[in-house]
Amino acid sequence: MAKRIEISGLHAYYGAVHAIEDISMTVEPRSVTAFIGPSGCGKSTFLRTLNRMHEVIPGARVEGKVMLDDEDLYGSDVDPVAVRRVVGMVFQRPNPFPTMSIYDNVAAGLKLNGVRRKSQLDEIVERSLKGANLWNEVKDRLSRPGAGLSGGQQQRLCIARAIAVQPQVLLMDEPCSALDPISTLAIEDLIAELKSQYTIVIVTHNMQQAARVSDRTAFFNIAGTGKPGKLIEIDDTSKIFTNPSEKATEDYITGRFG
Amino acid sequence: MTSEIDVGQRTDTAGNGRAGGRRMSTGRLGDQIFAHSARGSGVVLLAIMAAIAVFLIWRAVPALRANEANFLTEQEWNPNATPPVFGIAQLAFGTLMSSFLALLMATPVAIGIALFISFYAPRRLASGLGYLVDLLAAVPSIVYGLWGLHYFGTKMDDVGRFLNDYFSWIPLFGGDSVGGRSLLTASVILAIMILPIISSITREVFLQVPTANVEAALALGATRWETIRMAVLPFGRSGMISAAMLGLGRALGETIAVAMVLSTASGISIHILKDGGNTIAANIANSFAEAGETGRGALIASGLVLFVITLIVNMGARAIVARRKEFV
Amino acid sequence: MSVKGAELELKSLPRVSARRRMADRTVQSLVYAAFVIAIIPLVSVLWMVVTRGMERLDLDFLTFSMNGLSSSDEGGGANHAIVGTLQQVGLTAVMAVPLGILTGVYLVEYGGNSRLARVITFFVDVMTGIPSIVAGLFILAFWLLALGFEYSGFAGALALAILMMPTVVRATEEMLKLVPNDLREASYALGVPRWRTICFVVLPTALTGIVTGVMLAVARVMGETAPLLLLVFITDAINSNPFEGPQGSLPTFIWYQAGDPNPQAIERAWAAALTLILIIMLLNLGARLLARLRKPVSR
Numbered sequence: 001m002a003k004r005i006e007i008s009g010l011h012a013y014y015g016a017v018h019a020i021e022d023i024s025m026t027v028e029p030r031s032v033t034a035f036i037g038p039s040g041c042g043k044s045t046f047l048r049t050l051n052r053m054h055e056v057i058p059g060a061r062v063e064g065k066v067m068l069d070d071e072d073l074y075g076s077d078v079d080p081v082a083v084r085r086v087v088g089m090v091f092q093r094p095n096p097f098p099t100m101s102i103y104d105n106v107a108a109g110l111k112l113n114g115v116r117r118k119s120q121l122d123e124i125v126e127r128s129l130k131g132a133n134l135w136n137e138v139k140d141r142l143s144r145p146g147a148g149l150s151g152g153q154q155q156r157l158c159i160a161r162a163i164a165v166q167p168q169v170l171l172m173d174e175p176c177s178a179l180d181p182i183s184t185l186a187i188e189d190l191i192a193e194l195k196s197q198y199t200i201v202i203v204t205h206n207m208q209q210a211a212r213v214s215d216r217t218a219f220f221n222i223a224g225t226g227k228p229g230k231l232i233e234i235d236d237t238s239k240i241f242t243n244p245s246e247k248a249t250e251d252y253i254t255g256r257f258g
Numbered sequence: 259m260t261s262e263i264d265v266g267q268r269t270d271t272a273g274n275g276r277a278g279g280r281r282m283s284t285g286r287l288g289d290q291i292f293a294h295s296a297r298g299s300g301v302v303l304l305a306i307m308a309a310i311a312v313f314l315i316w317r318a319v320p321a322l323r324a325n326e327a328n329f330l331t332e333q334e335w336n337p338n339a340t341p342p343v344f345g346i347a348q349l350a351f352g353t354l355m356s357s358f359l360a361l362l363m364a365t366p367v368a369i370g371i372a373l374f375i376s377f378y379a380p381r382r383l384a385s386g387l388g389y390l391v392d393l394l395a396a397v398p399s400i401v402y403g404l405w406g407l408h409y410f411g412t413k414m415d416d417v418g419r420f421l422n423d424y425f426s427w428i429p430l431f432g433g434d435s436v437g438g439r440s441l442l443t444a445s446v447i448l449a450i451m452i453l454p455i456i457s458s459i460t461r462e463v464f465l466q467v468p469t470a471n472v473e474a475a476l477a478l479g480a481t482r483w484e485t486i487r488m489a490v491l492p493f494g495r496s497g498m499i500s501a502a503m504l505g506l507g508r509a510l511g512e513t514i515a516v517a518m519v520l521s522t523a524s525g526i527s528i529h530i531l532k533d534g535g536n537t538i539a540a541n542i543a544n545s546f547a548e549a550g551e552t553g554r555g556a557l558i559a560s561g562l563v564l565f566v567i568t569l570i571v572n573m574g575a576r577a578i579v580a581r582r583k584e585f586v
Numbered sequence: 587m588s589v590k591g592a593e594l595e596l597k598s599l600p601r602v603s604a605r606r607r608m609a610d611r612t613v614q615s616l617v618y619a620a621f622v623i624a625i626i627p628l629v630s631v632l633w634m635v636v637t638r639g640m641e642r643l644d645l646d647f648l649t650f651s652m653n654g655l656s657s658s659d660e661g662g663g664a665n666h667a668i669v670g671t672l673q674q675v676g677l678t679a680v681m682a683v684p685l686g687i688l689t690g691v692y693l694v695e696y697g698g699n700s701r702l703a704r705v706i707t708f709f710v711d712v713m714t715g716i717p718s719i720v721a722g723l724f725i726l727a728f729w730l731l732a733l734g735f736e737y738s739g740f741a742g743a744l745a746l747a748i749l750m751m752p753t754v755v756r757a758t759e760e761m762l763k764l765v766p767n768d769l770r771e772a773s774y775a776l777g778v779p780r781w782r783t784i785c786f787v788v789l790p791t792a793l794t795g796i797v798t799g800v801m802l803a804v805a806r807v808m809g810e811t812a813p814l815l816l817l818v819f820i821t822d823a824i825n826s827n828p829f830e831g832p833q834g835s836l837p838t839f840i841w842y843q844a845g846d847p848n849p850q851a852i853e854r855a856w857a858a859a860l861t862l863i864l865i866i867m868l869l870n871l872g873a874r875l876l877a878r879l880r881k882p883v884s885r
Contacts, residue, residue, distance in 0.1 A: 053473065053476065056473065056476055058381040059381070073599075079602050081481050081606075082479070082599045082600055082602050083479075084477055084480075085479030086599060086600065088477065089477035093470060095468070095471055095473070096474075097471055097475075097488060097492070098471065100492070108475075109478040112479060113479070161478065162477075162478070165478065165479065286779050286781075288779060288781045288782065289780050291781075292781035292784070292785075293781070295688055296688045296692035297697075298688075299686075299688035299692065300688075300692045300693065300697070300702065301706075302689075303685070303689055303709065303710065303713070303751060303755070304705065304706060306713075306748060306751075307709050307712070309724070309728065310720065310721075310724040313724055313727040313728045316732075317726075317732075367624060368624075370616060370617045370619070370621065371624050374618060378614065378618065387621070390628065391621075391624055391628075393628060393870075394627070394628050396805060396806075396867070396870050397631055397632075397809075398809020398810070398811070398862060398866065399810075400837045400859070400862075401809065401859045401863060402631065403840075404856070405631045405635070408844065408855075408856075410627075450624075450627045453624055481602065482610055482613075482614070483609055483610045484606070504715065507715045511715070511719065511720065513719040513811070514837075514841065518841070518844065539719045542719050542723065543811075543812055547815075554726070558723050561719060561723040564717055565717070565720045568715055568716065568717055569715075571715070572712050572714075573712055580708075
């Protein structure tokens with residue numbers, strides 16, 4: 001199911017502001033790619049261009065190519081709705097639908113895609129919640145509101161919701177930044193399990209986390225405030241953290257700035 | 259969301275401030291005078307509300323005593339006759355009928371407008387377009403009445419005939435003496451008048467929908483409409499209900515436009531295309547000039563009924579809003 | 587899932603089903619239609635008022651009254667009505683604005699979370715929903731029938747004040763809430779007493795916003811007709827004393843002229859409607875401009 005993503009010459013703008021400049025990289029399937037870099041370097045913006053969520057913001061636009069295997073996500077006849085169906089996303093803050101039960105939250109995406117049979121829904125909801133390591137905690141209260149769960153549980157619910165529609169890529173925008181250490185650990189374990197099936201891209205502020213969960217790491221930086229963010233380098237995580245090619249990466253990793 | 263945080267902070271600081279103010283204000287005449295007059299005007303406001311009820315009841319009772327008919331069930335309105343005979347049945351029917359029809363027409367359109375301005379219109383135009391809709395509320399009801407009487411009513415004459423010709427098998431559209439000065443015309447005008455209030459409150463509710471939920475729906479691969487259905491409408495449901503109720507309250511009490519458009523005829527009839535019909539408020543405006551002592555009392559009694567109905571509707575709407583704030 | 591799965595294997599991007607796309611398009615057109623539906627009556631009303639009103643709106647109309655004229659006569663004007671409306675609305679503002687602002691100040695600066703403040707807030711909301719005719723009946727019962735006063739512009743203004751007050755309270759409340767707390771604290775820290783802080787720091791900061799709210803509230807009550815029919819009655823002559831005897835007003839002028847079968851009267855009604863709308867739109871426009879001026883300051 002997992003697909004390779006190839007990005008070439010990608011620019012993103014907020015109105016007149018040039019947010020990220022000329023990014024090209026390849027994201028490998030069935031692996032975890034981490035985006036690191038100082039605040040405001042455009043890593044989250046870049047992530048949101050991969051499922052066309054960037055353009056949801058008024059005035060925002062994107063130039064360049066994002067190939068999912070052999071299809072350009074920004075092709076003229078491509079519907080962003082279809083893109084988001086295959087490129088799932090987990091947000092910084094858990095955002096379950098407040099008016100829906102746990103079950104309905106997970107089933108939300110399935111219902112959109114025409115899955116109506118109760119037995120099929122039940123099966124996929126269970127599978128997704130198990131996949132998100134949440135099943136045992138919630139199986140007795142599936143009809144309770146999703147908003148009643150703890151922060152870490154809510155985030156796993158959001159992951160279950162995202163994987164229920166069996167996307168090919170899973171984007172995670174600092175998924176642990178609002179969580180306590182134990183919940184963070186649970187999510188990191190989950191990421192390690194999910195990578196056997198999905199192409200995962202995770203934005204993180206936490207370098208230890210990047211080192212723990214990712215196979216490849218991309219480092220982003222900005223030249224100064226108001227300047228667009230740039231990709232400095234992307235390489236195997238072990239190499240980035242031990243022997244990066246760029247001086248800027250090394251400075252950042254060793255804590256000399258950022 | 260933001261507004262609530264705002265309120266939270268406000269009450270908090272005001273609370274602190276109050277305690278601080280007391281300490282500071284000991285012996286300070288200026289503070290005392292100011293604080294008391296501020297509280298006093300709030301109390302005046304409450305007193306006015308109470309006085310409205312008291313005075314209306316006080317003036318209504320003698321007329322009701324003199325009434326020979328049952329006030330609630332009688333359809334005739336003849337308080338100047340000897341003995342006086344009047345009842346509110348027809349008026350209440352006309353009021354409720356026209357208001358509910360107006361609500362039925364206005365609510366979907368108003369929600370559509372709110373959706374249009376909040377989610378569909380180009381960002382740059384949105385606030386200007388919102389202002390345009392608010393202008394509908396700036397037009398005074400007397401002007402709607404004039405327009406209804408001398409222009410729109412004549413157009414509705416044709417509409418009424420058309421509906422009567424082809425749809426008279428629907429009881430509402432049946433009957434004869436179809437004309438432009440009908441309950442339907444009044445309802446359409448009422449609908450126009452309550453559109454802006456319903457849509458502006460609905461827009462406020464939509465503004466409070468958390469972006470995170472909208473994004474969650476979009477990221478699941480929902481179309482714009484599916485996003486609205488998943489993340490916006492369920493969140494705004496109670497807000498929309500109370501917006502509609504506030505609109506209903508406005509329609510129930512609207513006087514002049516209805517009084518100008520309707521040609522009064524007596525008797526309850528569900529044929530809304532017929533010339534005629536009457537409402538509580540319109541009846542007060544139309545028959546006040548000829549009312550004698552008992553007549554005025556009778557009109558005041560009918561106004562009391564209107565007051566109670568609108569009070570219940572408005573309080574209900576506010577209670578829904580308040581309860582919603584606690585939950586979300 | 588199996589059917590969908592098979593489809594997925596062929597191409598990376600699934601097609602959004604025709605049914606879903608149709609639903610999306612349909613709703614989109616309905617939503618656009620809703621907006622158009624709302625604009626049609628607005629354009630129609632304004633168009634009719636402007637075109638029909640222009641036929642009679644001239645200097646004569648603004649400077650003459652209807653004194654001594656019968657409704658079938660040509661000419662005549664609404665001067666008495668304009669004078670009446672301005673006086674009545676002026677009196678209304680004089681009563682409602684201070685009470686409204688003070689109540690707003692109480693709710694934000696003093697009331698806190700007290701029971702009284704909550705009750706007042708609730709009733710301010712409820713009061714916005716009082717039908718104007720009910721306010722009129724109340725003043726009728728209280729001022730005219732119980733206290734024995736006669737018809738006057740002031741009696742009308744009393745009823746209008748009831749309708750205007752809650753709007754002013756709301757506007758004041760909203761604006762005071764926008765004043766940053768640092769400003770209050772800075773003032774207290776200097777040892778400035780509370781009432782002086784409110785009068786000389788808080789209120790001036792919120793002033794343009796409150797004025798905007800007041801202008802909108804004035805525009806709102808200016809078109810009210812029902813209470814005036816009960817309380818001010820009607821006269822064709824100029825009565826420049828709002829405290830004694832019947833007075834004209836633009837809304838009641840329209841009411842009587844529009845109900846008259848003579849075309850000359852109906853022309854006058856349209857002209858008066860145009861006059862009324864012009865005043866109201868000026869107030870609205872002024873309020874909007876003022877609100878725009880304020881924005882950069884509050885940021």
